[in-house]
Amino acid sequence: MSQPVFQAVETNAPQSLAKLKEFLRIPSVSAKPDHAGECKRCAEWLAAEIRSTGLWTKIVPTKGHPIVLAGNQPQAGRPTVLFYGHYDxxxxxxxxxxxxPPFEPTERDGGLYARGAADDKGQVWCHVEAIRAWQANGGLPVNIIMVIEGEEEIGSDNLETFLREYASQLKADVAVISDTNQFARGIPAITYGLRGLVYMEVIVTGPSHDLHSGMFGGSVPNPANVLSAMLATLHDRDDRVNIPGFYDDVVALTKVERDAWAKLGFDDKQAMQELSLPGLTGEIGFTTLERRWARPTCDINGLTSGYQGPGAKTIIPAKASAKVSMRLVPNQDPKKIQAAFELAMKSRCPSTVTLEFRNFGASPAIVVPIDGKAIKLAGAAVRTGFGAEPVFMREGGSIPVVGQIKTILGIDTLLVGFGLPDDRVHSPNEKFDLDAFHKGMRTAAALYGELAGL
Amino acid sequence: MSQPVFQAVETNAPQSLAKLKEFLRIPSVSAKPDHAGECKRCAEWLAAEIRSTGLWTKIVPTKGHPIVLAGNQPQAGRPTVLFYGHYDxxxxxxxxxxxxPPFEPTERDGGLYARGAADDKGQVWCHVEAIRAWQANGGLPVNIIMVIEGEEEIGSDNLETFLREYASQLKADVAVISDTNQFARGIPAITYGLRGLVYMEVIVTGPSHDLHSGMFGGSVPNPANVLSAMLATLHDRDDRVNIPGFYDDVVALTKVERDAWAKLGFDDKQAMQELSLPGLTGEIGFTTLERRWARPTCDINGLTSGYQGPGAKTIIPAKASAKVSMRLVPNQDPKKIQAAFELAMKSRCPSTVTLEFRNFGASPAIVVPIDGKAIKLAGAAVRTGFGAEPVFMREGGSIPVVGQIKTILGIDTLLVGFGLPDDRVHSPNEKFDLDAFHKGMRTAAALYGELAGL
Known part of the structure; x- marks a missing residue:
């Protein structure tokens, strides 16, 4: 490990934080069509910053938001690392x-609060600053290719086409992603498994317009009543997902994994306190960590129908819709699960209304082997960066690209994440821990050093 | 019947329409706290207009929106009519x-389109213009007291207090309300029954903030899942309301009524076409008119939870809420039904979330006798005004004041309505038929003449 590189990370720390704040001020919300300009601006800003470290960059347009591609001059005889991140x-x-304000990064209680602080701008930034430090001290010791996309939060629809088109330029020995968490404060982690995702919208339409609930109530189908009844069928009494075929391909957890996870000492009571919940719940027969990391789910993410303002409005709504997503575990096929979901909903929908679906993403779960050389080097880098032994864990979230990198490019991914479980990613008051930011930059710097030995 | 009065109605028709448009331009939306000023402005405008016919007026403040009170100088030896309407x-x-635009009244295809056109500003206006015509031709032949409130659409919360406080000034022989419909175009009606209403909001709260559905999904209670499951229990397979005790006090329809309604020739197919519905539905064993007029209901009027914007957001929402209203039929006690609803929801809610209720109105159903002298005189007035024989019908909507007028003041109400079933009240593109407006003014004029003979 190169001591001057570490020193450069330390010396640059104030500017690094200032630059991250610039990054976070750009509201690159990929889900909102009217934010397309901000996504483009974010990609251009990011490319310019990466270029300032001495790497070449290219902004690759897609049917959606652009992808930032970057790299150094490859040198024969040394390993190539493919870095993936997202700026949306x-x-x-x-x-x-x-x-x-979500786009005015604010320091508070040791954290930097902003949308995207931990997911994923802050973690991408650890790598940009690590690269800057290496480049200022003799250059990166590995060949690097960076792919930073703008559609991760909306299903990475255009990434697959990009990976196929650019496959010859993306050849690498290992991929690196920092978009996951530490196990807890002070316990850094390497993540070796992620759940997949199928995200659907279900739309039930009844009468052509909202109707007076007095004049018509009781004699016409009410789409909100119908939708609630359909959604209620999605779980059985044991909180298992009630879709025929849903569990058919699920691989059972091994005793080794269950034992290892039990030893991590997850505290249900503390989780309840942190979330202000009177109780935890979930599929019968599994612990909280098992439910989060290794069991598939079906959750309503949003409900919309009729009058939502203050007070009373007495209508039969013309329409009701729900956003419903399913987290998948290894061996479940997203396309098969999507089809099973649609079939179940169709079969449970009365003929007095019309039913439509929209899909916003379908990706499989992944599990990477934990006995390879690269993952050992990553473990050493985390140890150096955090000054603590990492644990090997899975996560309940989804990073669809990991599966695509494996399928299309044939490359395994190292998931070296710097977030904390209480970072409130996807929620109001998202933050990135400032200590994690600092140790993340160190870990990224160490990682490129270690991977030179691959 | 006084011919000059009819002629005055005809002559004034263009100004009457212009004045109604002024009335409709005031966005007196009672449900919205930030529209309180508009409600007050509407009451003041209306009082000034009524004053211009020669009646005295008074604006009575309440804890909510003000009530417009008006009247002529009572003369001994002639009947007193209590007119009720609402300007909200x-x-x-x-x-x-x-x-x-909803508050820019627009004439189109024989209708005047605006929010409140039929419910109830247009119908109130028929009476104001009828009174103006009488006052310009020797004066009204009856004593009149007008009560026009601003909270009918939000449960008339402050009306009861007003009726009790002003009871001595509100003594009358009969009450008149025009806030109901004709049976169909060309078939005017006297309405002798209305459903009651209990309007609730159900709020389920889970975690203290929205959670990432990947990191937490499957291990925490999802308020949207919980709420959907609870709402789904509100009906059984026969579309009967599944709340213990709900039907206990419901009075069965008589054979006489069922036969009379069957003869009205309601056309299910035509209703489906008008509403663009693939099918009608409702409680098993009843016709559409019976379901609308004489059976209690439970309908979701609004659903809110989580992410409702475009695309995908993968969260476990912190909160989910539903607006749910029940239409009641004669003999059901609103307080008892509200309690039964809350008890059912509580008993079906898991202990892992918290449950709250809000109430936005509770009023009983009413049925008025159809063999009295006043209702016969009203029938004669409708015959004169519309040139057609009225039918006697019930309606599915609720006008809570009818019950209060009976209970507090001891007065029966004549429901003489000029709306049409396709007026889209409470919906976008509400209208008042211009022919109905015209015939409504004639009918109101005739009604005050007829009631002089009470």
């Missing part, structure tokens, strides 16, 4: 719950 | 479905 962020709503 | 309107949302 989740919508900030509900706005009234933010203690400081 | 439903919220106009969803705005994007209006073909012309």
């Amino acid at each position: 962020v989740q919508p900030p709503e509900p706005l009234d719950q933010w203690l400081s | 309107v439903q919220p106009p949302e969803p705005l994007d479905q209006w073909l012309s």
